[in-house]
Amino acid sequence: MADRWHKLSQSPTTSGPGDGVAPMSAADLFRPAPEAAAVPLDEKLRQTYYWIVNRAVISPYYDVEFSSGAPLAFSLGDAGAELTLPSEPSFSSNVLLPLLSFAVGGRCLLIGGPGRGKTTVAVLMGVLSGSTPEDVRRGVQQGQPQLTISDLVGIPLPRDLMNASSLAEVGVAWRDWLSRPVKIVDEYNRIPTKTQSALLTMVAEGYVESHDQMRRTAPAAGVESWFFTANDDAGGGTFPVIQALRDRMDVTVPAAGFNSRFLDELITRVEAGEKPEEHVPAELVFAPDEQTAMRAAIRAVPVPTEVRRRLEFFLSHFEFVQGGGRRFEYRTKDTVTTAGGRVAEAIEANSGADLMADLGSQTLNGLSVRALQTLIVYAKAVAWFRGRDAVSLADVAAMVPFVLRGKLLPNPTHPRFDVGVERELSTDTMSWLSDIFAESCRQYDALGRGTQDPVRDLLTQVEAGLDGVSAVEASRRLTAIEARLRAASATGKLYGRDFDDLTALKYLHQRYTAYLRWAEGRA
Amino acid sequence: VIRRPGHLADAEPPTAVPADVPGLDLERAATIVRASGGSAERFRHAFAAGQAHLPPDTATDRLVALAGVAGWRAGVLGLRADAFGHLADLPRTAASAALGLAESDLDAFLERQRTDRFWWPGRTAQRGYVCAVGGFAGLGGAWTAPPTETRPLDDEGSFAVLTGQRWWRVDADVWGSRLVPLEGEPSAVGGGAGRAASLLTFAESYLAWVHVAERA
Numbered sequence: 001m002a003d004r005w006h007k008l009s010q011s012p013t014t015s016g017p018g019d020g021v022a023p024m025s026a027a028d029l030f031r032p033a034p035e036a037a038a039v040p041l042d043e044k045l046r047q048t049y050y051w052i053v054n055r056a057v058i059s060p061y062y063d064v065e066f067s068s069g070a071p072l073a074f075s076l077g078d079a080g081a082e083l084t085l086p087s088e089p090s091f092s093s094n095v096l097l098p099l100l101s102f103a104v105g106g107r108c109l110l111i112g113g114p115g116r117g118k119t120t121v122a123v124l125m126g127v128l129s130g131s132t133p134e135d136v137r138r139g140v141q142q143g144q145p146q147l148t149i150s151d152l153v154g155i156p157l158p159r160d161l162m163n164a165s166s167l168a169e170v171g172v173a174w175r176d177w178l179s180r181p182v183k184i185v186d187e188y189n190r191i192p193t194k195t196q197s198a199l200l201t202m203v204a205e206g207y208v209e210s211h212d213q214m215r216r217t218a219p220a221a222g223v224e225s226w227f228f229t230a231n232d233d234a235g236g237g238t239f240p241v242i243q244a245l246r247d248r249m250d251v252t253v254p255a256a257g258f259n260s261r262f263l264d265e266l267i268t269r270v271e272a273g274e275k276p277e278e279h280v281p282a283e284l285v286f287a288p289d290e291q292t293a294m295r296a297a298i299r300a301v302p303v304p305t306e307v308r309r310r311l312e313f314f315l316s317h318f319e320f321v322q323g324g325g326r327r328f329e330y331r332t333k334d335t336v337t338t339a340g341g342r343v344a345e346a347i348e349a350n351s352g353a354d355l356m357a358d359l360g361s362q363t364l365n366g367l368s369v370r371a372l373q374t375l376i377v378y379a380k381a382v383a384w385f386r387g388r389d390a391v392s393l394a395d396v397a398a399m400v401p402f403v404l405r406g407k408l409l410p411n412p413t414h415p416r417f418d419v420g421v422e423r424e425l426s427t428d429t430m431s432w433l434s435d436i437f438a439e440s441c442r443q444y445d446a447l448g449r450g451t452q453d454p455v456r457d458l459l460t461q462v463e464a465g466l467d468g469v470s471a472v473e474a475s476r477r478l479t480a481i482e483a484r485l486r487a488a489s490a491t492g493k494l495y496g497r498d499f500d501d502l503t504a505l506k507y508l509h510q511r512y513t514a515y516l517r518w519a520e521g522r523a
Numbered sequence: 524v525i526r527r528p529g530h531l532a533d534a535e536p537p538t539a540v541p542a543d544v545p546g547l548d549l550e551r552a553a554t555i556v557r558a559s560g561g562s563a564e565r566f567r568h569a570f571a572a573g574q575a576h577l578p579p580d581t582a583t584d585r586l587v588a589l590a591g592v593a594g595w596r597a598g599v600l601g602l603r604a605d606a607f608g609h610l611a612d613l614p615r616t617a618a619s620a621a622l623g624l625a626e627s628d629l630d631a632f633l634e635r636q637r638t639d640r641f642w643w644p645g646r647t648a649q650r651g652y653v654c655a656v657g658g659f660a661g662l663g664g665a666w667t668a669p670p671t672e673t674r675p676l677d678d679e680g681s682f683a684v685l686t687g688q689r690w691w692r693v694d695a696d697v698w699g700s701r702l703v704p705l706e707g708e709p710s711a712v713g714g715g716a717g718r719a720a721s722l723l724t725f726a727e728s729y730l731a732w733v734h735v736a737e738r739a
Contacts, residue, residue, distance in 0.1 A: 020678050021694050021701060024559065024601035026591025026609060029552035068704065069688030072660070072667040085660060087667045087689070088704075 041294045048284045052095050056276035061256045062090040064398050097253040097402050100381040103294050105223040111233045112255030122227035123277045126182040130285050133277040139177035143187035145238045149198045156211045167212035174215050181219045188228045189237025200245045221288030250374045252405040301380040303391045314440040317359040319366035320499035322350035333365050344413040360496030364409040371407045400437045401430040455501045471519045478512045481505050530654040532643045537568030560701045561598035569593035573621030588612050592621045598699025640680050640696040641735050651735045656700045659729040665702050670731045673722040682722040683709040684731050695733050
């Protein structure tokens, strides 16, 4: 009987734009299949993706969409529902994001109700890293209220405890899962707070400590990925997840429900008693050096200037809040939060700006540097996965909801979540995050920032260096900076997107005044 | 009737299955034909038709040549030049059967094909239409918007076509076609001057048709 599991994509899983038809000969029709090692790593990862969605996980959801031009859209029902048909290969997030996390060595939180295949996907990632299905399953850490640090990391050897005269002499029997390339923690919101802190050290620092002994958790090849599961990410579970650990989740992926039209396949599996992780084709397993090479290739994908500018603009919206402080630099959401204040109230008190146009007013916090770094890495990963030479805006847009979920928090008192047709966004965080990124890009275009960006021009001038800049030229640039500030002052309104520009102008002013003082002193 | 992309020369459905040939993996060849843009079923049909006119002890080299001709007939554009070279190595009966032509049409076909890659004996009866490409994505085609603008490209048998906001490259001949999305609007255009073949679009149709203006 044919092995129904062992079927890989025979043809390339993505096609690049070609120049013409390459000539072939009749002998080419009988060429043997290329060796598995000859398959480029990105093609291998795509083959892995298609194997998982076609064979292993029943997931007919294509929510990570890519289209050239506007996709074909159908309005459905009477509540504004719309189904779109993307024109380019699109993907299932609950398979793609874990796979990208495996590729970049990231930390993926899978959320959703019980029985939605979260652990199955995580176990598949473990098998892809070269471990046997039994080892991976044995290594899954089951979160439960009695889980101690010793349960998690290992115990000191009783013999040493009896004989040692100092902690340094106590050997620790470390748990085997600690050095696996793929680590899985099930129901992490049921783990006691103290044990969560030990987990945080492992996740954040890559080592674990017990009885003055330390053990690195990264495998020899250096690439380790973490998969956590939880039934929700809104504070449910036996213990609240400590914020620092929650922040370490690079991406949050909701598990999809089961599509009833695929019941036949489910019945076939029940009858055969088969588990997908026991049937992963050997060709799809990534050796340690392949994982290292894959991560290096992903990091090398360039981010073009146009994409950087839009990302920079998007980031600029969220830190500022008009009534957050008195001194200009302290008018931030962080100032309010660290003082125990309520950001929503500070936003509401701002009567000067249009709350619908000010994207920053929709969030309770700003974006952290860590979140931004993660967004860049995952945008590179999806561009590489799609066979692209550089990161496009579509790649960034596709990753925004998964990276920023749980990191960019919605302001529930904003009018957008309160009234009208968009109330569903108060529960659909993913769509809201996609929407604010799209809106940021629309504002970028409307403001003509792609063609006219005076603050960027001034920054470029200073990045070129001040060597040889005359005192007269420095004074001229100072005047230009003050003119920009005067123009901003004249508008009477202040948005989050202006905050970074204005602080950057102050920085430039400091650089030029210091230089001018030095130049005049030397003269 | 919903029109779907395809070649008008492919009116006869592919049904024949070739006999096994020791030392030749015909299933692998069919897989490569499909991966190269052709039809595996039509490859098997064309090979079986030619094989029926060859003696059982035919040398492997000749059978490989027949596979090349069958692959071209099945729509693999890259095999066109190679197949032309091999047609002379095959008995006329086998060559014409593999191409699905009457033996009496073979000479005319080879002669006309040297200057007109879209010619086959039934073209005049089809008023010069050769094949339809594209089609609505919802019905298994390639496009989500109808084609609106076409232009010839420098290579023989190649065109650019605009659907929605996206440009595509079309390569075609009498037996096969290939569609590739382009990164942007094609720049170097002008090689099509004086060519009889053109790519036609029709209002409210998702198909683009290759048409050759027949000589009077």
